[in-house]
Amino acid sequence: MGLDRRGFVKFVVGGVAGTLFTPVIWQGLDDAATWSQNWGWIPRLNKGEVKATSALSKLCPTGCAVKVKTVGGLPFAAVGNTENPMSKGGVCPVCAAGAQLMYSPARVKSPMKKVGEGKYEPIKWEDAEAMLVEKLTPLKGQDGKIAAISGDETGSANEVLSAMLAGLGSGGGFHVMPGEMFTATKGVKLMGGNGQPGFDIEGADLVLMIGADALDSWGPTVANQKAFGATRPTGADATAQFIYAGPVLNNTASVCDKFLAVPPTATTAFSLALANQLISAGAVCPASDFGDYKALAAKFTPEEFEKATGLKSEVLKDLVAKIKAAKAPLVIAGASFGQGAGALDFVAGASLNVLLGRVGQKGGMTLLSAAPKAIASAADRENAKDAASFLAQVATGKATPAVLLVYEANPAYALPQAGDMAKAMGNIGFKVSFSTYMDETAAMADLILPAPHPYERFDDAMNPYGVAKPTYLAGKPVIAKPVMDVKDPVDVMLAAAGKLGLSLGFETYADVIKAKAKALGADFDALAAGGIWNGELKGGALSLGAGALAKAAPVKLDGKTVALAPVSKLAYGTDNLATPPANLLVVRDSELLGKDLLVQMNAATAKTLGVTEGNKIKLTAGDGEVKALVHVNEGVAAGTVAMLMGFGRSAWDQFTKGKGDNVYKILTVSDEAGTGLKVWAGSTVTVAKI
Amino acid sequence: MEEKKQCKGCGGALPFVIGFVAALIAGWVLFPDLMYSKKTQPVRFSHKIHQEQGLECAGCHTFRDDGSFAGIPTNEKCAECHSDVQGSDPAEKVYVEQYAKTGKEVPWLIYQYQPDNVIFSHKAHETLECTSCHPDMAKNDTPPVFYQNRLSGYSKQTMKMWKCERCHAENGVSNACHACHK
Numbered sequence: 001m002g003l004d005r006r007g008f009v010k011f012v013v014g015g016v017a018g019t020l021f022t023p024v025i026w027q028g029l030d031d032a033a034t035w036s037q038n039w040g041w042i043p044r045l046n047k048g049e050v051k052a053t054s055a056l057s058k059l060c061p062t063g064c065a066v067k068v069k070t071v072g073g074l075p076f077a078a079v080g081n082t083e084n085p086m087s088k089g090g091v092c093p094v095c096a097a098g099a100q101l102m103y104s105p106a107r108v109k110s111p112m113k114k115v116g117e118g119k120y121e122p123i124k125w126e127d128a129e130a131m132l133v134e135k136l137t138p139l140k141g142q143d144g145k146i147a148a149i150s151g152d153e154t155g156s157a158n159e160v161l162s163a164m165l166a167g168l169g170s171g172g173g174f175h176v177m178p179g180e181m182f183t184a185t186k187g188v189k190l191m192g193g194n195g196q197p198g199f200d201i202e203g204a205d206l207v208l209m210i211g212a213d214a215l216d217s218w219g220p221t222v223a224n225q226k227a228f229g230a231t232r233p234t235g236a237d238a239t240a241q242f243i244y245a246g247p248v249l250n251n252t253a254s255v256c257d258k259f260l261a262v263p264p265t266a267t268t269a270f271s272l273a274l275a276n277q278l279i280s281a282g283a284v285c286p287a288s289d290f291g292d293y294k295a296l297a298a299k300f301t302p303e304e305f306e307k308a309t310g311l312k313s314e315v316l317k318d319l320v321a322k323i324k325a326a327k328a329p330l331v332i333a334g335a336s337f338g339q340g341a342g343a344l345d346f347v348a349g350a351s352l353n354v355l356l357g358r359v360g361q362k363g364g365m366t367l368l369s370a371a372p373k374a375i376a377s378a379a380d381r382e383n384a385k386d387a388a389s390f391l392a393q394v395a396t397g398k399a400t401p402a403v404l405l406v407y408e409a410n411p412a413y414a415l416p417q418a419g420d421m422a423k424a425m426g427n428i429g430f431k432v433s434f435s436t437y438m439d440e441t442a443a444m445a446d447l448i449l450p451a452p453h454p455y456e457r458f459d460d461a462m463n464p465y466g467v468a469k470p471t472y473l474a475g476k477p478v479i480a481k482p483v484m485d486v487k488d489p490v491d492v493m494l495a496a497a498g499k500l501g502l503s504l505g506f507e508t509y510a511d512v513i514k515a516k517a518k519a520l521g522a523d524f525d526a527l528a529a530g531g532i533w534n535g536e537l538k539g540g541a542l543s544l545g546a547g548a549l550a551k552a553a554p555v556k557l558d559g560k561t562v563a564l565a566p567v568s569k570l571a572y573g574t575d576n577l578a579t580p581p582a583n584l585l586v587v588r589d590s591e592l593l594g595k596d597l598l599v600q601m602n603a604a605t606a607k608t609l610g611v612t613e614g615n616k617i618k619l620t621a622g623d624g625e626v627k628a629l630v631h632v633n634e635g636v637a638a639g640t641v642a643m644l645m646g647f648g649r650s651a652w653d654q655f656t657k658g659k660g661d662n663v664y665k666i667l668t669v670s671d672e673a674g675t676g677l678k679v680w681a682g683s684t685v686t687v688a689k690i
Numbered sequence: 691m692e693e694k695k696q697c698k699g700c701g702g703a704l705p706f707v708i709g710f711v712a713a714l715i716a717g718w719v720l721f722p723d724l725m726y727s728k729k730t731q732p733v734r735f736s737h738k739i740h741q742e743q744g745l746e747c748a749g750c751h752t753f754r755d756d757g758s759f760a761g762i763p764t765n766e767k768c769a770e771c772h773s774d775v776q777g778s779d780p781a782e783k784v785y786v787e788q789y790a791k792t793g794k795e796v797p798w799l800i801y802q803y804q805p806d807n808v809i810f811s812h813k814a815h816e817t818l819e820c821t822s823c824h825p826d827m828a829k830n831d832t833p834p835v836f837y838q839n840r841l842s843g844y845s846k847q848t849m850k851m852w853k854c855e856r857c858h859a860e861n862g863v864s865n866a867c868h869a870c871h872k
Contacts (some may be wrong), residue, residue, distance in 0.1 A: 007705045014709025022717020027725070030850075034842035037805050045806045048764075049754055 048072020054081060054530030056475025057095040057454045059577055060570060061153060061179065061338075062220045062464040064095035065530055068455055068478045075099040075455050075478060080222070081530045086471065090222040093571035097580035098454065102483060106437045106578070106653035108450035110485040120448065125487060128449055132492070133499045135403050135430050140168050140500055147173035147401035147428075149387045151409025151576050153181055154461040156516045157490045159378035160504060161407055164493055166377050167502040173401060174379050175387040177409045177575065178339040180218070180346070181465035183677060185382045187346035188367065190548040190675065193540050195367035196382070197350065199332050200468035202227040203363030205240045206326035208319070210349045211267050211341065211681075212334035215242075215252040217568040219332075219466020228255070241322060245270055246336045247565035248600070248642045249635025260315055261637035264336060265563045265682040266308040268552050271333065271348035272297050273305035275355055277320045285355045285544065292546035293351065310638030328363030329356055332466075337568040337645055340416065340681035342672035344552045347545035354542050367540040368470050371462050374516040375504055388415050388669060388678050395424035404428045406441050407489055408451065413440035413649070414575030416667035416680040417622055434489035437577070443651040451489045456482040458510040460517075460527075470535030472520055474513050474527040551674025561684045562605060564621070565642040566663045572646040578656040579646055590631050591644050597660035598631040600642040606632050608639075609687045619643075619685045624665035627690065641685065726837040726846055732796055733789070734781040737827040747820065747828070759812035762798050765790055799836040801825075801847040809872045823849060 003011070019025060052067040057078060065084035069077040078098040082089035111128035112120040123131075139145040146168055148161050153176070162174040176182065184197050201207055201214065201224055212218045215225055231240035244253040245260040253259040262270045275283075276297040284290065302313030323329045333349020335341035350365060358364035370382060391411065393399035404425065415421040425431065425444065433445035442448045451457070455478040462472050490509035497504055506512045517524040522533035571586055573579040579587070591598055599617065601609070611617055615630045619641070628643065636642045647660030667680040740750075750763045769790045775783050789796045802824065804810055815823075825834065825847075837846035851870075858865045 003705070010703070010705035011709035014706035014711075015713040016709075017706070018710035018713025019717055022714055022721065024717045024721050028841070031725075031839055031841040034805075034839075034844060037807070038843050049760065050756060050758065 046072045046074045046076075052079070053478045054475070054528065055455055055478045056459055056461060056473050057091075057098050058152070058155070058459055058461060059098055059101065059454060059574075060092045060094045060221070061574060062092075062222075062466075063154065063459075063461040063473055064091050064222055065473060065532065066091055066095055066098065067530070068099065070478065073479060074483075075102055083530050084532055086220065086467075086473070086532055087222045088226045090226055092222050093583055094574060094577060094580060097582050100582055101577075101580055102453045102455055104437065104581075104653060106439075106651075106656075107453070107484050108435060108438050108442060108448050108486075110450060112448045114446045118443070125485070128447060129492060129495060131447055132432060132449070133496050135432075136168065136496060136500060139170070139402055143169055143171075144173060144399065145402045146170040146405070147175065147390065147399070147403070148405040148407060149175045149177065149390070149409045149411050150407045151177040151411075151414075152407065153177075153179050154464050155408075156374055156460050156462070156512050157407060157509065158381070158384075159373055159375045159516075160490050160493055160506075160509070160512060161405070162379035163375040163377040163504050164497045164502065166379070167497065167504065168500065170401075171379075172385070174385065175390045176384040177387050177411065177414065178678075179465065180212075180334050180338055180341065182382075182384055182386065183341060183343050184334070184346045184350075184465070186675070186677065187343040187350060187545070188542065189382075190343055190347050191350065191354070191542040191545040193367055193542040195369045195540060196463055196465070197346075198366040198368050198463075198468040199330060199466055200363050200366060201330065201332075202230070202468070204328045204330035205231075205363065206243070206322060206329040207240065208243045208245065208323070208329065208331045208352075209252060209256075210245045210262070210271055210331065210333040211247075211264070211336045211345070212332040213246070213250055213252045213336055213338065213568060214332055214466070215255060216250060217570045218252075218334055218338050220464050221570060223467070241326070243319065243322070247563070247637040247640050248336065248567050249633075250336065250567055251569060253635070259635075260309075260311060260319075261635070262309050262311070263563045263637040263640045264565045265639075265684070267333070267335075267341070267345045267681075268348040268549070269300055269305065269308035271331075271345075271352060272549070273300040273302070273308075273316060274319060275348075275352055276300050277302075277316050278323065278352070278355060281320050281324060283355050285357065287354055287542070287544045289543045289546040292550070293355075293544040296546055296550055323356070328358070328361070330358060330364055331356075335681035337566040337681075340667065340679055340683075342677050342679040342681070343675050344545075344548060344672060345681065347548055348552070350542070351544045351546075351549070354544050359542050360537070360539050366468050366537050367542075368463050368467070369538050369540075371470065371472070371535075372516075372519040374512050374519060375506075377504075386678060387411050388421070388680075391415065391421045391424040392669065392678070394427055395420060402429045404431045405434070405493075406432065406445070407434045408436075408576060410435075410439045410441045410576050412444055413662060414664055416664055416669045416678075416683070417624060418662055418664035418667075419624055420622070434492070436486075438651050438653075439576070439578070440649070440651045449489060449492055450484055450486040452477075452482050452484075452486045455479055456486065457488050458508075458513050460513045462516070469537055470533075472517070472522055472527070472533040472535075474517060474522075474524060476510070476528040548674055560686055562601070562609065562687060563637075563640040564619070564663075564666065564683045564685045565637070565640050566645045566667065567600075567642050568645050572644065573656075574646070578649045578652040581653075581655040584655060590633070592647060592660050593629060595659055597626070597628045597644060597647055599628040600631050600633040600636050601640065602634050602636045602638065603632050605636070605639055605641065606630060611687070611689055616690050618688045618690050619666050620688070621666040621668045621683060621685045624668075626661040626663060626666050628661060641687065725840060727840055729799055729836040729838055731799055731833040731836065733785045734832055735785075736779075736781070736831045738829055738831040739779070741828050753813060753816075757811075757813045762800070765793065765795055768796075799838075799845070801834075801836065801845045803845060803848060808870055810870065 065081045066078045080089040080091040110122045242256040243258045244256040331352040353365040412422040431445045433442040435442045460474040643663045648662030672679045
């Protein structure tokens with residue numbers, strides 16, 4: 001009995017028919033459909049308990065007290081902490097993206113050493129730490145050979161860094177990135193006072209912001225916004241007036257009761273012209289220099305005011321009437337983009353508070369005395385030296401450090417004349433970047449030591465700039481194990497110091513923070529659980545700063561030059577952080593079109609410059625140059641061009657790299673007359689059509 | 691030629707029947723075994739012993755405060771009793787040494803694992819007996835074999851959508867997509 005072709009076909013057909021009566025095909029199809037749910041690239045949920053844990057998110061300069069929502073121990077969202085009296089449940093747009101940023105592709109995943117131009121290879125932590133010690137060892141005891149730049153304004157990490165440098169013989173090598181906290185504190189000294197200025201927005205019934213973008217990117221923005229919101233009760237009249245006098249109709253100005261378009265070059269003139277009108281309207285002050293101040297202010301006549309600001313003098317009269325009618329007026333002066341203003345701009349604005357008798361009053365300006373230090377040998381915060389001046393010295397050979405430690409800062413991107421600053425950094429033999437993200441500075445470092453994300457670390461914030469009373473926040477890790485191979489930079493530095501024979505009295509950053517809390521009389525556990533420590537104000541008097549203001553020199557513009565007003569929007573990132581991917585969705589076409597940044601100016605300025613909407617132009621200042629498209633916007637002050645900050649990134653990730661241009665390239669540094677401080681808030685640029 | 695056309699040995703329906711029957715046997719007897727791999731749990735957990743110690747099911751399989759179901763307990767719960775070896779059972783030693791002391795969670799194989807696109811609320815089904823859907827584990831001394839589908843990766847016991855729909859239909863509960871797929 002054989003099997004021929006026909007028989008075989010019958011057998012196969014029988015087999016196929018039989019198969020139809022089995023689960024083979026049907027279950028196979030069903031399983032295949034289910035299998036398609038399991039392709040490797042499909043994201044998987046992390047299942048487990050959903051919790052909300054308190055954290056200090058220092059992604060923004062002030063730091064937000066947030067609740068981090070986790071599932072199975074991994075963060076998936078950040079929300080405001082309603083129990084925190086400072087943020088009252090609010091969260092800034094950067095910290096709101098905190099969970100996404102923890103998994104960012106721009107994170108430095110492990111220690112890396114440079115092996116060629118733009119080339120890095122991962123190394124083990126023990127090798128990385130050994131390399132750091134090896135580079136520091138021969139420099140111990142040589143003054144000026146080790147330098148550090150910190151981008152953290154409020155953390156106790158600065159105490160460790162400065163004390164470590166002092167212990168290694170380079171005590172003068174500690175520098176901070178520019179921020180208004182430092183210039184304002186110097187301004188207070190020029191007014192005969194001491195301490196960091198604070199502003200009680202919550203208690204004021206009229207808030208005049210001269211430059212300071214207090215409802216978006218200046219100071220404790222979330223607390224400021226909450227204070228603003230509290231004056232706008234639903235269904236009732238506003239209980240306070242907010243007035244913004246600055247170069248651009250920004251997010252702050254757009255919600256204020258009044259916007260006065262003041263060019264960035266005319267901030268001091270605006271303040272002193274207002275002082276003149278207030279004095280004319282009867283304002284007097286017991287300060288010893290009132291006579292000199294009055295004489296100085298008298299030079300800023302309504303005509304001078306019109307010339308400097310481009311505004312009609314009637315706005316001054318209206319403003320004086322509003323201030324006189326207010327019971328608790330408050331003036332906040334600052335650069336519209338949070339840095340680069342001179343101390344005199346601050347003094348001119350703050351002197352109005354003195355003139356109105358608003359220093360130390362509820363709803364007025366306050367003075368916060370220096371907080372006790374955790375490490376006695378650390379540098380005093382008010383004496384911090386600025387990184388821009390330091391790198392300028394490196395460029396000219398006046399400073400010759402062999403090793404530069406960069407902590408949570410991005411000086412290669414976020415300093416005025418950024419191109420020159422990056423070049424100066426290139427002169428330093430060995431650069432170490434302690435960074436969470438692959439930023440522009442990390443991308444030129446010789447050794448990159450990845451820092452934890454805020455949810456993975458201990459950290460603290462002492463007196464964020466702008467708070468009205470002494471304030472301390474602290475946080476601890478939210479997750480058990482960092483998602484990247486990171487180490488806390490402070491722990492690394494403490495270990496390196498130990499190997500160099502230097503003991504700072506602590507082994508970990510957590511210990512430093514706990515000691516700081518103890519020195520303040522605060523309970524660390526309560527702080528880490530989302531609490532806040534507030535100290536008492538000690539008071540203090542101020543002069544009107546007439547002596548310092550007398551040296552203020554007006555900025556002169558010619559026909560081809562216009563004032564540059566960088567615009568800072570917190571949602572678009574900070575100096576240390578490129579725009580969070582989620583927030584790129586809110587960038588408008590009138591700000592960034594494709595890969596082109598738009599430069600904004602009013603129609604009169606456009607006409608003067610001979611450009612129209614959509615023209616491609618080149619803005620130059622010093623050696624820097626930026627290309628952009630023209631967008632006509634009547635919300636920009638006369639003789640001023642406005643440009644967004646935070647773009648033109650050359651590192652980071654695919655979401656932010658190569659979009660727009662970096663406005664820092666065309667911010668030019670000059671010496672402030674009378675104080676010698678480096679300033680760039682009143683930078684000017686030349687515009688040419690291309 | 692004539693002989694070839696009328697092959698006696700291979701004529702008729704016999705080859706068809708043989709093929710048909712062979713396919714049925716292969717499909718119903720061999721295929722299920724081939725389709726599933728057999729796996730055992732990383733730790734031989736005995737529900738029986740724990741029940742004999744007086745533990746209730748809900749003592750370990752708890753609802754959280756927000757109403758979500760914790761499912762299988764984590765180390766945090768197990769280590770309340772087993773941070774160190776208590777008895778002489780080698781399985782306990784395996785758990786303590788490999789998981790409780792290292793902080794590593796036990797990679798339990800989940801018999802009723804549902805994909806991410808299914809939102810199953812144990813709270814909404816709380817009135818049903820656990821054994822309506824799960825096998826009765828109370829007397830179980832050794833965890834049952836885990837049959838894993840080689841293609842889909844799911845357990846053989848994973849409840850399919852038609853079962854959910856049938857129960858919903860029988861009990862007058864909505865079968866709208868959003869009832870389970872949020």
